[in-house]
Amino acid sequence: EAGVAQSPRYKIIEKRQSVAFWCNPISGHATLYWYQQILGQGPKLLIQFQNNGVVDDSQLPKDRFSAERLKGVDSTLKIQPAKLEDSAVYLCASSPRTSGGTDTQYFGPGTRLTVL
Amino acid sequence: RKEVEQDPGPFNVPEGATVAFNCTYSNSASQSFFWYRQDCRKEPKLLMSVYSSGNEDGRFTAQLNRASQYISLLIRDSKLSDSATYLCVVSLWGGFKTIFGAGTRLFVKA
Numbered sequence: 072e073a074g075v076a077q078s079p080r081y082k083i084i085e086k087r088q089s090v091a092f093w094c095n096p097i098s099g100h101a102t103l104y105w106y107q108q109i110l111g112q113g114p115k116l117l118i119q120f121q122n123n124g125v126v127d128d129s130q131l132p133k134d135r136f137s138a139e140r141l142k143g144v145d146s147t148l149k150i151q152p153a154k155l156e157d158s159a160v161y162l163c164a165s166s167p168r169t170s171g172g173t174d175t176q177y178f179g180p181g182t183r184l185t186v187l
Numbered sequence: 188r189k190e191v192e193q194d195p196g197p198f199n200v201p202e203g204a205t206v207a208f209n210c211t212y213s214n215s216a217s218q219s220f221f222w223y224r225q226d227c228r229k230e231p232k233l234l235m236s237v238y239s240s241g242n243e244d245g246r247f248t249a250q251l252n253r254a255s256q257y258i259s260l261l262i263r264d265s266k267l268s269d270s271a272t273y274l275c276v277v278s279l280w281g282g283f284k285t286i287f288g289a290g291t292r293l294f295v296k297a
Contacts, residue, residue, distance in 0.1 A: 111289070112289050175233045
């Protein structure tokens, strides 16, 4: 079974530029998560999708971050414009269930973003 | 107060030692609890879920104390390969509001 795919793996940009990350979850997984992990910290949930609907985006800085999951499959996360403090690893995860209970989140390898 | 707190360590232990980590959470409505393992520059991977009755998987034992709002992870007979960061994860029922702790770093030495 293929895992969660993310691209690019690395990205270096200058502040005020824009950047987009892509995630393809495990086939059939209804729930998709985007996390931001700053060095030395645990992952912080930015947004959670269930199919193509947003169920939690309370920690997404909406003035500069946006995310979509068209057709309930793959997803993109965009930052516009980027700030120095956005330097982090952006992790995508997916889990299979549509409602109720909890189950394992499977993570992709992440995109390491450096903002100069 | 952080919603999920862990001792960052690092814990430096010799091979064969027993080591225990605790994690406290602040939201009494939390329903699901997990330990994830994260190797350096890698993604987190599920180590084990934590149930009210406690659960064991080989050398690893996890416990939940709802009254005191903490979970624990015990590793027996530590191996070099256990060196990693251990992340405590808490969520509400249904998998919502998932919160990761900052992690506890473990180094197992020969």
